[in-house]
Amino acid sequence: EIVLTQSPATLSLSPGERATLSCRASQSVSAYLAWYQQKPGQAPRLLIYDASNRAPGIPARFSGSGSGTDFTLTIRSLEPEDFAVYYCQQRSNWPPGLTFGGGTKVEIK
Amino acid sequence: QVQLVESGGGLVKPGGSLRLPCAASGFTFSDYYMNWVRQAPGKGLEWIAYISGSGHTIYYADSVKGRFTISRDNAKDLLYLQMNSLRAQDTAVYFCARGVRSGWYFDYWGQGTLVAVSS
Numbered sequence: 001e002i003v004l005t006q007s008p009a010t011l012s013l014s015p016g017e018r019a020t021l022s023c024r025a026s027q028s029v030s031a032y033l034a035w036y037q038q039k040p041g042q043a044p045r046l047l048i049y050d051a052s053n054r055a056p057g058i059p060a061r062f063s064g065s066g067s068g069t070d071f072t073l074t075i076r077s078l079e080p081e082d083f084a085v086y087y088c089q090q091r092s093n094w095p096p097g098l099t100f101g102g103g104t105k106v107e108i109k
Numbered sequence: 110q111v112q113l114v115e116s117g118g119g120l121v122k123p124g125g126s127l128r129l130p131c132a133a134s135g136f137t138f139s140d141y142y143m144n145w146v147r148q149a150p151g152k153g154l155e156w157i158a159y160i161s162g163s164g165h166t167i168y169y170a171d172s173v174k175g176r177f178t179i180s181r182d183n184a185k186d187l188l189y190l191q192m193n194s195l196r197a198q199d200t201a202v203y204f205c206a207r208g209v210r211s212g213w214y215f216d217y218w219g220q221g222t223l224v225a226v227s228s
Binding site: 042043097099 | 154159170210213214215216
């Protein structure tokens with residue numbers, strides 16, 4: 001099973017600052033990686049798929065990059081509504097399945 | 110608009126069974142892969158099951174294989190998760206989610222239903 005390790009566990013930033021979240025895979029996942037945002041009491045929301053493609057309706061301040069084993073989610077300038085937990089997710093062809101990272105909490109400093 | 114609504118959660122004893130339906134609306138249900146994802150209290154996300162639009166292709170996470178069954182009724186726009194031999198570690202909020210890009214990314218999610226396994 002491919003393990004995704006997210007860092008840091010918690011990121012303390014102020015509105016307007018840039019957030020850089022990391023996701024590292026235990027083996028190559030090519031570009032089969034997504035990012036989700038989850039707020040307390042809500043379902044996750046898809047932000048990025050295939051490493052760098054923004055999902056419909058996602059603001060341009062969110063961007064994803066990387067391939068192979070190292071991936072980054074960047075939030076260019078944090079808005080108040082961006083403080084949440086972010087998860088990366090990979091899909092594997094064999095065995096078929098997917099795993100999520102442990103999450104990074106972006107909190108207000 | 111796309112809506113997914115789970116129901117059927119509740120308190121069940123270890124070893125018991127529960128069936129979770131997920132009602133879909135706002136899209137052509139049979140055209141989409143569907144998945145179940147769960148989240149234990151205060152923990153991260155765990156994918157547990159995947160089903161193709163026709164229902165012919167199904168995959169499970171190892172943690173539930175042999176105990177849980179995913180199925181769908183395309184005539185009724187319903188997705189199901191049959192959970193048997195429940196354990197305390199199955200306690201979680203269960204989400205149904207619509208899959209895109211061969212079903213492995215989740216663009217719409219339900220609000221979740223809580224399953225608590227305790228004696």
